[in-house]
Amino acid sequence: METSFWSATVLLILITDPLGNIPLFITALKQVRPERRRRVVLRECLIAFAVLLIFLFFGRHFLELMQLSDESLRVAGGVILFLIALKMIFPGEESAFSGKSQGEPFIVPIAIPLIAGPSAMATVLLLSTREPARMLEWTGALTITMLVSTTVFLASGRLQKLLGEPVISALERLMGLVLTAISIEMLMGGVAAYLKKLG
Template sequence: METSSFTSAIILLILVTDPLGNIPLFIGLLRQVDPARRRRIIIREVFFAFLLLLFFLLCGQKVLDLMHLTDTSLGIAGGVILFLIALKMVFPHPEGSFGHQVHGEPFLVPLAIPFIAGPSAIATVLLLVSREPNRMWEWIAALTVAMLVSAVVLGFAEKIADFLGEQVTMAFERLMGLILTAIAIEMLLAGIQKFIHQIGHG
């Protein structure tokens, strides 16, 4: 995945933020919250996640330069992280990805971070901007669309869960996990190939 189209960037960001897979997590964590406040909390948490990912999108290249990291190492690391996240989607833990409960109204953690803006999402935006920084406005637009999709899906989480049912939701989750696995392997192989090429010309 040396280059990404606008559409593929949106799809990738939706996959790594995983709004459909987050439905049962959000329902469980917001069960104790007043139903009138749930949608506002979801919008707030999605907005926080958007701001965090936007920060890494805008300042990610400076962070990489400061830490002397190349897009090759980032591609390999991002591929590994995406692969691990994809495995959790294909083989979900019965208690959720992080296996803990939050009492009271959640704020920032764990809904915005790491359920939406997790390591895989951060690695993805860093990878996009490090490979093609001249397309910054496209990546911002793609991130905005992906976050809007998350907000809509999670805002109607209970209705979607009731309509689809647990089995169908789990099937979609695993299907997205399989797609993300293929993307992760492609990123990993591309990073390894570029690393070998650099060694050969070093």
């Protein structure tokens, strides 16, 4: 299945899940003074963007060094996305962000893993290894994704009040459902490619 620019963008937005992460984001910023929150949001989003760009451009060389195949990455990416999707559809009561926030967050937990989590890293790795000639498109898709995430997080307080917890929860489950289908497609594609190579 060929990935288009817009399907890659939608996939990355679904994986980073900015709407679903609003409650966790607000919790992580509880101890930050209101006048500093905008600066913290921009800094953390830039850090996450830089981390994902590193994975996009240099992850392929790491995979070659580790002698990992494209098929194994597709299967692993499908499994990771499936687990993330299940958590979005059936969220648990406990969360890594449910405890008290300790001062101003730096890198952890907002940049990593809230934005640039394992699933986002695996996805950009997959895009770059499958079609390395389209790196400019993948960079554009990642840039749009980070702009969406930054915009949502900057407006997180207003969005939470406007939409309310039930609507945000419903949107997260809907995104999880779409992501489940994408992960299954990715998993089946990886298995099919591996079986074709064996044949």
